[in-house]
Amino acid sequence: MIEQALVSVENLALVSxxxxxxxxxxxxxxxxxxxxxxxxxxxVPLDLRLLGFWRxxxxxxxxxxxxxxxxxxxxxxxxxxxxxxATAAADYARSPLFQAKMGLVxxxxxNAFTLGRMMKRQNIRSLPMESSMPLxxxxxxxxxxxxxxxxxxxxxxxGYF
Amino acid sequence: xxQLRFTYLVCFAVLAAFLAASAAQAHHGWAxxxxxxxxxTGVIQSVxxxxxxxxxxxxxxxxxxxxxxxxxxRNDRVGLTKEMLSQGRELTVHGHRSAKEGERLVKAExxxxxxxxxxxxxxxxx
Numbered sequence: 001m002i003e004q005a006l007v008s009v010e011n012l013a014l015v016s017x018x019x020x021x022x023x024x025x026x027x028x029x030x031x032x033x034x035x036x037x038x039x040x041x042x043x044v045p046l047d048l049r050l051l052g053f054w055r056x057x058x059x060x061x062x063x064x065x066x067x068x069x070x071x072x073x074x075x076x077x078x079x080x081x082x083x084x085x086a087t088a089a090a091d092y093a094r095s096p097l098f099q100a101k102m103g104l105v106x107x108x109x110x111n112a113f114t115l116g117r118m119m120k121r122q123n124i125r126s127l128p129m130e131s132s133m134p135l136x137x138x139x140x141x142x143x144x145x146x147x148x149x150x151x152x153x154x155x156x157x158x159g160y161f
Numbered sequence: 162x163x164q165l166r167f168t169y170l171v172c173f174a175v176l177a178a179f180l181a182a183s184a185a186q187a188h189h190g191w192a193x194x195x196x197x198x199x200x201x202t203g204v205i206q207s208v209x210x211x212x213x214x215x216x217x218x219x220x221x222x223x224x225x226x227x228x229x230x231x232x233x234x235r236n237d238r239v240g241l242t243k244e245m246l247s248q249g250r251e252l253t254v255h256g257h258r259s260a261k262e263g264e265r266l267v268k269a270e271x272x273x274x275x276x277x278x279x280x281x282x283x284x285x286x287x
Binding site for chain 2: 018019020021022025026087088149153159
C-alpha cells in the first residue's frame with residue numbers, strides 16, 4: 001500500500017514534469033544544495049562556539065543569528081529535497097542510505113529543539129563572558145556536528161549507490 | 162583542549178573528503194567505467210526515464226543489464242522517445258561498462274534501434 005502511494009506520488013503531474021524537465025530538476029537540485037550549505041554553514045560555527053571556540057565573542061550572537069539561518073537552510077533543503085524525492089519516491093524509500101539519512105535528520109531536529117530548551121533553562125544568556133558551556137550543551141553541540149555532517153555525507157552517497 | 166578538538170575535526174574532514182572522492186569516482190562522468198568500447202544487444206525489460214538520467218534494463222542471454230541512457234534533453238536531442246525505449250523493443254548499446262567486476266552496468270554513448278543510430282554523445286567515439 002505504501003508502495004502504491006509512493007508510485008502515485010511519482011505520477012503526479014508536477015512531479016512528472018520535474019522528472020522530465022531540462023532546467024527545473026537541476027535548479028531544484030541547486031536549491032537543495034543552497035539549503036544544505038546554509039544549514040551546515042550555520043550549524044558548524046554554532047556548534048563549535050558551544051564546544052568552546054571563539055569564547056571572546058558572546059555566545060548569544062552565534063545562537064541568535066545562526067539558529068535562524070540554519071532553520072531557513074533546513075526549510076529550503078526539506079522543500080527541495082521532498083521534490084527530488086518525489087521524482088523517484090519508491091526507489092528512495094527503499095534505500096537504506098535514504099532511510100538512515102531521514103532518521104538522522106529527525107535526530108538532528110530533535111537535538112536542536114532540545115538544545116534550544118536547555119539554553120533557556122540553563123540561562124546561558126547570563127553566563128559570564130568566556131565561560132565554558134554546561135556539559136549538556138557541549139554534548140548536544142558535538143552530537144549536532146556529527147549528525148548534520150553525517151546527513152550531508154549520506155545524502156551525497158545516495159547519488160552513487 | 163581546543164587544539165585537541167581541532168585535530169579531531171581535521172581528521173573527520175579528511176575522512177569525509179576521502180569518502181566523497183571515492184564515491185564520486187564510482188558514478189558520474191566516465192571515470193567509473195572501463196576505457197574499452199563495449200557493445201551489447203538485448204530486449205528491453207523495464208525502463209525508468211527522467212532525471213538525473215534514464216535507466217533501461219536489458220535482458221541479454223538470460224541476464225539483466227542496466228543501461229544508463231541520457232537525461233531527458235540528451236534523449237530528446239537525438240530523437241529517442243519513450244516509445245522507442247519501451248518494454249519488448251530490441252536495443253543495441255555501444256558504450257562503456259562498469260569497471261567493477263561482475264557489475265552488469267553500461268553507460269550508453271550510442272544506441273541502435275531498428276538499424277538506426279542514436280548518438281547520445283556525438284563528441285565521443287563509439
